[in-house]
Amino acid sequence: MIRSRLRWLKHLTLALLTLVLLAVGSEVALRIEEYRQQESVSSYDADGFLIPSDVSYHRIRPLQQVTRKHPDTEEVVQFSINSMGLRGKEYAIPKPTGVYRILCLGGETVLAPEMADEDTFCVRLEQLLQKQTQLKVEVINAGVPDACPLMSYLHLRHSLSGLQPDLILFNFDMSDVANDHALRRFTQIGDTGVPLCAMHPLFEEMNAPEKLESHFLVYRYLLRWLGDYWVQNQPAGLDRDIDTPQGTFLWLEDHPPDWSVYVRQTLEPIQNIQQISQGTYSRFILATYPKPWQVSESAMSGKNARAAVGVRDGVKYGSRFPFELLETYSKQLNVPYCDTSPVFQAIQNPDRYFLENVPQFSREGHALYARELALYILKEIPGIWSDPVPSPSEQAPQQALAPLR
Numbered sequence: 001m002i003r004s005r006l007r008w009l010k011h012l013t014l015a016l017l018t019l020v021l022l023a024v025g026s027e028v029a030l031r032i033e034e035y036r037q038q039e040s041v042s043s044y045d046a047d048g049f050l051i052p053s054d055v056s057y058h059r060i061r062p063l064q065q066v067t068r069k070h071p072d073t074e075e076v077v078q079f080s081i082n083s084m085g086l087r088g089k090e091y092a093i094p095k096p097t098g099v100y101r102i103l104c105l106g107g108e109t110v111l112a113p114e115m116a117d118e119d120t121f122c123v124r125l126e127q128l129l130q131k132q133t134q135l136k137v138e139v140i141n142a143g144v145p146d147a148c149p150l151m152s153y154l155h156l157r158h159s160l161s162g163l164q165p166d167l168i169l170f171n172f173d174m175s176d177v178a179n180d181h182a183l184r185r186f187t188q189i190g191d192t193g194v195p196l197c198a199m200h201p202l203f204e205e206m207n208a209p210e211k212l213e214s215h216f217l218v219y220r221y222l223l224r225w226l227g228d229y230w231v232q233n234q235p236a237g238l239d240r241d242i243d244t245p246q247g248t249f250l251w252l253e254d255h256p257p258d259w260s261v262y263v264r265q266t267l268e269p270i271q272n273i274q275q276i277s278q279g280t281y282s283r284f285i286l287a288t289y290p291k292p293w294q295v296s297e298s299a300m301s302g303k304n305a306r307a308a309v310g311v312r313d314g315v316k317y318g319s320r321f322p323f324e325l326l327e328t329y330s331k332q333l334n335v336p337y338c339d340t341s342p343v344f345q346a347i348q349n350p351d352r353y354f355l356e357n358v359p360q361f362s363r364e365g366h367a368l369y370a371r372e373l374a375l376y377i378l379k380e381i382p383g384i385w386s387d388p389v390p391s392p393s394e395q396a397p398q399q400a401l402a403p404l405r
Helices: 002-040 121-130 149-158 176-184 201-208 217-230 259-278 321-333 341-346 363-380 396-404
Strands: 050-052 058-060 064-069 074-083 099-106 138-142 169-171 187-189 195-198 283-288 337-339
Touching: 002 341, 050 201, 050 341, 099 121, 099 149, 121 321, 121 363, 149 169, 149 195, 149 259, 169 363, 176 259, 259 283, 259 321, 283 321, 283 341, 321 337, 337 363, 341 363
Parallel strands: 099 138, 099 169, 169 283, 283 337
Antiparallel strands: 050 058, 064 074, 187 195
């Protein structure tokens, strides 16, 4: 009996010792791997294009030359980022006399990383407006990936207002609702309800008191593994929630879920941008544009391209609710609203104005959007333009785009 118990105790001790050695070995292996990855983690994303921010969650790393492959043609696209983390050249501060400066806020459609400089709507807009005035026109590309009104407001509040824009142009993207939802959990709100900053978790970890379990990588790895396992095996339907890539555009469907709270929160920072524009004596315009599946059943028909964002192949979303909602909100704030969706939806062969594999404009799409913005700006902000401009109904789309080809 005693020998049997001793033998059982021996096996138990060996098993516990094995588990301890396994845990220690795993901890050592994970720490070695973490040390090897420190450089890439500190650069935030795979190629260092974005870096974490303590005020606007993330921003584009300044002073870099960016190389990208076109998602459809695989052609190499190169562009530069200036010292303020903005695409394009350096801009003088303070603003020189005789310069009319337009600041374009928004996400990847504004940044347009898949386009050469001369093909982006920002550059095209600058060229179109320059022909109408003796002032020097500067259209500044302040696009940031995954931006939304909240991130753009924080970016403007903390760094961009020093550019002294004469016109602030916010370009609302239909992904902004999901982007706002993802960003809002990191946002600090002031006593008056005004957003103060959105600190990236890397900064929060640096300032937060350390917990005992945070020192053990095995514990952190197990938590992460359990989280990933739950996401991969969650019940049907939850994979299209607002927190997933496949749920980003659910609110655009003809029979959407009730995202009224998310939409309201997304729109609120537009008023904050308006208040900055009023305080700096600049004009403010809210603009928007449709996604490919809001224009055509076959636009953006690359392999698995629609499925990646939760949109079915061969489907066109006919709901006007998102555009009408923006119009109602802009009227409440008395903000000029440029809705370009009717032009995109009415034009012949609309597929050519979008890329095949990502939900962004093609060269022709950027040209059309720039033209519509130019027509609206020339009508909305009179007094500095030299030539009268025909209304969109008086100007055929193909004729207007001809000089840009």
